[in-house]
Amino acid sequence: MLQNYYKLVDEAITELGLNPDETHGDQPGQWNLKKGKFDIMVDVWEQEKNFLFQVVAPLCGMPDENKEAFMLHLLQKNYGLSGVAYAIMDDSVFLKYTTEAGSLSKENIINVLTKTAFYAEQSNFVPVEEK
Numbered sequence: 001m002l003q004n005y006y007k008l009v010d011e012a013i014t015e016l017g018l019n020p021d022e023t024h025g026d027q028p029g030q031w032n033l034k035k036g037k038f039d040i041m042v043d044v045w046e047q048e049k050n051f052l053f054q055v056v057a058p059l060c061g062m063p064d065e066n067k068e069a070f071m072l073h074l075l076q077k078n079y080g081l082s083g084v085a086y087a088i089m090d091d092s093v094f095l096k097y098t099t100e101a102g103s104l105s106k107e108n109i110i111n112v113l114t115k116t117a118f119y120a121e122q123s124n125f126v127p128v129e130e131k
Helices: 002-015 067-078 106-122
Strands: 030-035 038-047 050-061 085-089 092-100
Touching: 002 030, 002 038, 002 050, 002 106, 030 106, 038 106, 050 106, 067 085, 092 106
Parallel strands: none
Antiparallel strands: 030 038, 038 050, 050 092, 085 092
């Protein structure tokens, strides 16, 4: 079953004009794409007999000061987003989309990838630096 979802993601990436073989991550079910200065990471996996699809774009680190105001800013910006949301993990800010893979189509995947890339570029955040 996972192979069917992997194929859907590969087809969507191809439709976007990219070579999916060049975007495959270290593990099966992982893809790493670039949109401008932002990374877009795609994962498909099985968890407790459920198949999941996730797109994550690291945006920036949390500020050292005024964290509460920054988090309120992110929550308020979430209201204007469609399908994705700002999320915080380990002092980093991400755009995140997660769903059950059973409802996926190539068109859904293209839509989510395009939307995530658009919102990342519109975010005005400085991307997280790779360590």
